[in-house]
Amino acid sequence: MSRVRQHFNLNEQLLFEIGSAGRRAYDLPPLDTDSRPLEEIVDRGLLRDSVEGMPELSEVEVVRHFTRLSTWNYHIDLGLYPLGSCTMKHNPKVNETVTRLPGFANAHPYMPPNLVQGVLGVQASLEACLREISGMDAVTLQPAAGAHGELTGILMIRAYHEAQGNPRRRVLVPDSAHGTNPASVAISGYIVEAIRSNANGMVDVQALRGLMADDVAAVMITNPNTLGIFESEIAAIAEIVHSNGALLYMDGANLNAMLGITRPGDFGVDVLHINLHKTFTTPHGGGGPGAGPVAVKKILEPYLPYPVLTRAQDGALFYETDRPESIGKIKAYTGHFGMHVRALCYILANGPEGLKETTEVAVLNANYIRSRLQGVYALPYKSPTLHEVVFSDKNQDKRGVSVWDIGKRLIDYGFHPPTTSFPLIVSGAIMIEPTETESRDELDAFIAAMLAVAQEAETNPELVKSAPHNARIRRVDEAAAARRPVLRWKG
Amino acid sequence: MRYIPCSESDRKALLGSMGLTSIEQLFAGIPENLRLRRLLNIPSALSEPELLDYFQKAASENAEDYASFLGAGVYRHFIPVVVDSLISRSEFYTAYTPYQAEVSQGTLQAIFEFQTYITQLTGQEVANASLYDGSTAVTEAVLMARRVTRRKKFLVARTVHPEYRAVMATYSRNLGIEIQTIDYLPTGRIDVSQLDKALDDTVAGIVIQTPNFFGTIEDTVAASSLAAKHGALSIVNVCEALSMGILRAPSEADIVTGEAQSLGVPMSYGGPHVGFLATHEKLVRQMPGRLVGMGVDQEGRRAFVLTLATREQHIRRERATSNICTNQSLCALMATIYLATLGPRGLRDACEQNIRKTDYAVAQIQSRTPHKVLFPSPRFNEFVLQFKSGGPGLIQRLLQKNIVPGFPLGRAYPELGDAVLVCVTETTTRRQIDALVEGLK
Numbered sequence: 066m067s068r069v070r071q072h073f074n075l076n077e078q079l080l081f082e083i084g085s086a087g088r089r090a091y092d093l094p095p096l097d098t099d100s101r102p103l104e105e106i107v108d109r110g111l112l113r114d115s116v117e118g119m120p121e122l123s124e125v126e127v128v129r130h131f132t133r134l135s136t137w138n139y140h141i142d143l144g145l146y147p148l149g150s151c152t153m154k155h156n157p158k159v160n161e162t163v164t165r166l167p168g169f170a171n172a173h174p175y176m177p178p179n180l181v182q183g184v185l186g187v188q189a190s191l192e193a194c195l196r197e198i199s200g201m202d203a204v205t206l207q208p209a210a211g212a213h214g215e216l217t218g219i220l221m222i223r224a225y226h227e228a229q230g231n232p233r234r235r236v237l238v239p240d241s242a243h244g245t246n247p248a249s250v251a252i253s254g255y256i257v258e259a260i261r262s263n264a265n266g267m268v269d270v271q272a273l274r275g276l277m278a279d280d281v282a283a284v285m286i287t288n289p290n291t292l293g294i295f296e297s298e299i300a301a302i303a304e305i306v307h308s309n310g311a312l313l314y315m316d317g318a319n320l321n322a323m324l325g326i327t328r329p330g331d332f333g334v335d336v337l338h339i340n341l342h343k344t345f346t347t348p349h350g351g352g353g354p355g356a357g358p359v360a361v362k363k364i365l366e367p368y369l370p371y372p373v374l375t376r377a378q379d380g381a382l383f384y385e386t387d388r389p390e391s392i393g394k395i396k397a398y399t400g401h402f403g404m405h406v407r408a409l410c411y412i413l414a415n416g417p418e419g420l421k422e423t424t425e426v427a428v429l430n431a432n433y434i435r436s437r438l439q440g441v442y443a444l445p446y447k448s449p450t451l452h453e454v455v456f457s458d459k460n461q462d463k464r465g466v467s468v469w470d471i472g473k474r475l476i477d478y479g480f481h482p483p484t485t486s487f488p489l490i491v492s493g494a495i496m497i498e499p500t501e502t503e504s505r506d507e508l509d510a511f512i513a514a515m516l517a518v519a520q521e522a523e524t525n526p527e528l529v530k531s532a533p534h535n536a537r538i539r540r541v542d543e544a545a546a547a548r549r550p551v552l553r554w555k556g
Numbered sequence: 557m558r559y560i561p562c563s564e565s566d567r568k569a570l571l572g573s574m575g576l577t578s579i580e581q582l583f584a585g586i587p588e589n590l591r592l593r594r595l596l597n598i599p600s601a602l603s604e605p606e607l608l609d610y611f612q613k614a615a616s617e618n619a620e621d622y623a624s625f626l627g628a629g630v631y632r633h634f635i636p637v638v639v640d641s642l643i644s645r646s647e648f649y650t651a652y653t654p655y656q657a658e659v660s661q662g663t664l665q666a667i668f669e670f671q672t673y674i675t676q677l678t679g680q681e682v683a684n685a686s687l688y689d690g691s692t693a694v695t696e697a698v699l700m701a702r703r704v705t706r707r708k709k710f711l712v713a714r715t716v717h718p719e720y721r722a723v724m725a726t727y728s729r730n731l732g733i734e735i736q737t738i739d740y741l742p743t744g745r746i747d748v749s750q751l752d753k754a755l756d757d758t759v760a761g762i763v764i765q766t767p768n769f770f771g772t773i774e775d776t777v778a779a780s781s782l783a784a785k786h787g788a789l790s791i792v793n794v795c796e797a798l799s800m801g802i803l804r805a806p807s808e809a810d811i812v813t814g815e816a817q818s819l820g821v822p823m824s825y826g827g828p829h830v831g832f833l834a835t836h837e838k839l840v841r842q843m844p845g846r847l848v849g850m851g852v853d854q855e856g857r858r859a860f861v862l863t864l865a866t867r868e869q870h871i872r873r874e875r876a877t878s879n880i881c882t883n884q885s886l887c888a889l890m891a892t893i894y895l896a897t898l899g900p901r902g903l904r905d906a907c908e909q910n911i912r913k914t915d916y917a918v919a920q921i922q923s924r925t926p927h928k929v930l931f932p933s934p935r936f937n938e939f940v941l942q943f944k945s946g947g948p949g950l951i952q953r954l955l956q957k958n959i960v961p962g963f964p965l966g967r968a969y970p971e972l973g974d975a976v977l978v979c980v981t982e983t984t985t986r987r988q989i990d991a992l993v994e995g996l997k
Contacts, residue, residue: 080669080896091636091902096909097986098916103908106915107934111773113804118676119900127638127896131889134666135647139659142646155559156650159604164824165640168615173626174826175963176619177955183617184825194598209688209827212869212881216727223730232730248869248879252699254730257874295585325596326583332590346559350886351663352653352685352846354828370726386967393726397629397691397719397815398826410611416601419557425579426562432582433570449585473658482656487870504561505570536658539854541861543657546851550840550863552682553672554850 077133081554084120090127118556137537138351139481145507149453149484149496150243150291152321152343157414160346160407169406174398178383184402185382188374191409192358198412198420199317199337200330201360205369206400211318213395214338214357215249215285217370220392221361222283222312222336223253224368228390233282233311239268241291241488246316255282262490266292266446270301277309283336287316288329291488291496293431293450295322303333312336312365320344321500322428322452325421335362341401345408356404370395426501427452430508434497437512441519445491452500458493466522466529468493473540474521474532478514557601621958623988627938627979628769628963629690629717629795630826631818633906634983636897639820639890649886654848657861663885664860667848670888673895674816677800679807680834685846686888687880690815691723693831694763694793696844696878697811698724700835701761701789702733703842703877709734709759711788713746715768717795718968724763738762744772744931744940752782761789766806767799769968770977771914771938772931776806783810797832797891799936801898802907811835820894821887830887841867844878909982910937917980917989925996930975938979940965940972941996947974954995961992 103112122130139146146153164170172184192204208214219236226232236250240259247257260276263269268286284306289295296302306313312335321344323329329337341347341356349355361369371391372384384399415423428451435444435454442456458468472482472495484496499508521529533539562570571577583591602610624632643649647662654660654667667685674683687693698710710728712721714737721737728735736754739747746764755762762783766774780790792806794814806812817829835843841864849863869876898906914937918929921941930940941962943950951974954961962976969975980989 077665079665079672080892081672084899089899089901090638090897091899091905093634093902093905093909093982096912098913098989100912101915103911106911107773107803111775111804111934112802115900116676116801116903119673119903120896121899121901122896124638124897127893128642130896131642131648131666131893132645134662135642135645137659137661137665138647138651138654138663139656140647141650141652146652148652151652153652156646157559159607161644161649163608163611163615166611166615168618168620169611170822170824171620171632172618172825173624173632173823173960174630175626175628176624176960180619180622180960181617181825183614186614186617187611197597200592209692210880210882212879213688213692216879220726220730243881244868244870244873244876245879245881247874248872248876251874251876252727252731252879254732297585297587300587300590323586325592327586327590327592331592348649348886349652350649350884351651351660351666351889352885353882354688354830354884354887355882356828393729394691394719394722395726396723396827397689397717400826401828402825403822403828406611410607413599413602413610414559414604414607415557417595417598419560419601420596420598422557422560425582426560426567428582429562429567429570429579432574436574449582451582451585472656476656476658481652481659501560501562505566533658537661538658538857538859541657541851541853541859543851543861543863546849546861546863547866550847551850552668552840552847552863553675554668 077130079554080120080130081118083126084122086121088121088123090122090124144479145499145503145511146481147483147497147499147511149498150318151484152498152500154346154500155502156346156348157411160410163410164403164406179381182382185374187409188405189382191405192374194412195339195358195360198324199360200328201337202363203366203369204358204360206358206405207370207396208357208359209396209401210355211338211340211357212245212249214359215245216253217359217395218314218336218338219249219253221365221368222314224392225365226282234280236282237276237284239286241490242287243316243318246285265448266294267296267298268302270298273302274305277305279309281309281311283312283314285314287318289319289322289451292446292455293453294446294448295451299332318343319452322424324424325417326424336365341404341408346411347404347407354401354404356401368392423501430499430501430503433508434499434512438515441516442495453496453498455491456495457491458495461519461522462493464522464526466526468495470529470532471495471518474518474529475514476533477535480511480514622960623958623991624960625962625978625992626960628977629815630823631796631981632823632983633798633818633981635820638897639893642893643886643889648889654862657859661860664848666889666892667885668850668860670892671848673892674832674834678812678834679805680812681837682840683832683834684843685848686883687831687833687845688884689827689829689831690795691720693813693833694720694791695724695727697791697813697833698761700811700842700844701791704789704839705760707758707760708732710761710763711736711738711751711754711759712763713738713765715740715746715770716763716765716793717769743933744770745774745933746779748778751779755782755786755788757786759786759788761791763791763793765793765795767796767936770931770940771935772933773803773936777808780808796936798907801903816891819891821890828884828887830884830891842877845880846883906982913984914939914980920989920993921996924993927996937981938977940975941978942975957995959992959995
């Protein structure tokens, strides 16, 4: 075996290394119009002869190339993704089918509104569902992703304060927050200040009180927070924020923990972004496209990015661009419509009972994992958790085995690693979110793998530290890749 | 619920193993007064056949049998069947972001190929793994030029897509960035002498678009060299990525951004599409967004990995180069498969058909109708049609004949009145063009 060259399907080259001059995979009908010579239409100086380095391939090669690459990916249709805070749940197939209907896929954003009432109807229905689920008053579907939603929300907060005469200077963000939170605050022109967490893993209300002043524009929380803990003092937090004239922003990354159970709008949140690619199961696509609608309370409605979906007196839907107090546009057109269709399809498939059941089982599954792994893996915060649980590698670290190693060893057991080293307030964090779409058998298999890795960390730490052993590749030398970055094929 | 594999007996078993009797007990951490004690007021659950009916009905409420001459940043091109066939593999579309290289080589290698294709098309040295769309890509380029030059003023051509300029304005407002617009000439191109006059050592960058919003191909070299004289960066934006298959690459620009929807991504009412950003190697550490690098694993085998992450928000938090946390992987994959399928010859064929059919439409309108086509400079697949008179009525009559003649320009360019931007691609048939011309008589 070792002397035989492996088949390409185990070692697919780059597109730029395959193919051969003259092969092709594409043709068009012959030109059906009269035409002048090209050089008479466009000056030669504006044209290029060819695109240097582009391979010539047949359809068979294209299909095999990408099919081979695809087999090197872990994916949700293969098995459980324990990624905490990422809500990697099953992506229903019907979502894909309906999004590809020609009436949706071929709709142009500048079609006159009366010719796209079906599109606008989908967006209006999704907005209405998100308003009800979140308990908020208005929704924009425009943001392209969660971080984009954060930016949109913070800009609206800024516009609100400007309208009161002072944009204020600071935004307070808990130290357990996602990295996008402070980054989005910074590009909105605010100064970020961290709020520390208390011994229970929640926002330290006393610390928050101490940091509050009339130059604070907003407090940006995640609830349940990134430890999976519901901020039980949220009402007090909202009271402190509002009594200082500031607004409460909520990162909705963990909305899967509260569908039909509790609503951000009912516990004092003024702005919320929702990750459709998490809770509402639009596929992750190997890293996008996502969608990050923003829901707001009435006081912020005037500042929504334009255009705003509006119903005319005759009942027809159209996008209103005349919004004098709007923060402006934050993306061309009206958002990731293809994701809106999928999310609405998912919500309608569930209905109110289904969404509530979604949250209940997500929380049940996470707590089951917590109860089975607790002790073997250290649990830094003992507070009750909802849809996810954060362990640390404290027990394994004694043998020199880090969370990173544990994750890599899980690959050998057929699982994707959990979220590692986040949140930052837990050293060696192992963050696990199974979601509701995993069966008991899959959960048990995952738990067994986690326990086996912990056992190996005791008995054979080197095995874990050198993992993975059964993946397509071994660990990558990331430091070398960053030192001398090779970012394109140069032949 | 059919997406939840946890049966009643599973539930009991899981709860029992934890010494619990009801799921309700798991929510004890949520204060009672914050609990929603009613069902959500959303429509009742639909079965799969009902869902299909619901969406088929909604989709059928959108016009499909129209001859559409709409472009203006979103283009109807033929998408080879292999594109959707391959991206429908769940290995691609249900995978997570490729942070764990050992189980993500498929996505990583495909992104590396996307990055390579973008450098080939743009004539630049490095490209990122993609950004949300063209409007945010050009905006990120502005923020990047601000970091590189530590200057705050930008000169932006009025012929850059109006929605892109609007997004740029939204992002810039709170960061002290000043934007001055540069007019266009009767040729349809940027007023280079105005640009020259406006340029000085306080300017961080210039932003031009080619083909510009009127479909006119710009001479990007002249503008870029003027910017360079003052130490300003030149940003060239391309909304119609297909055009890069035949137009001279803007390799002289410092940053090339744009929208790659044209390369195999459905129009989908404006999104999701896929933005790109390419630049010189020396600026790579100021780039926003994900990057995939080629390296080796412990056994020396070629391997791909996300790299230079210290620029990004999950490491750098508020000091990151951007708040962006995602790319548009699946749409970038569509573009990669599209380019692999077309190859250099297919790309050339498609581009030539766009140019030739557009030229045919222009000639027909000029010779057979009373209306004017504005701006004489060469174009790729769009042109500005100015009605002799009675534009709105004419547009209504065309709509009644199931023809959408184009994008009305008056809102963004009041001086053009009721003129429309007309787009003709390789998918537009001669019969459709002739019908438009007939309707314009």
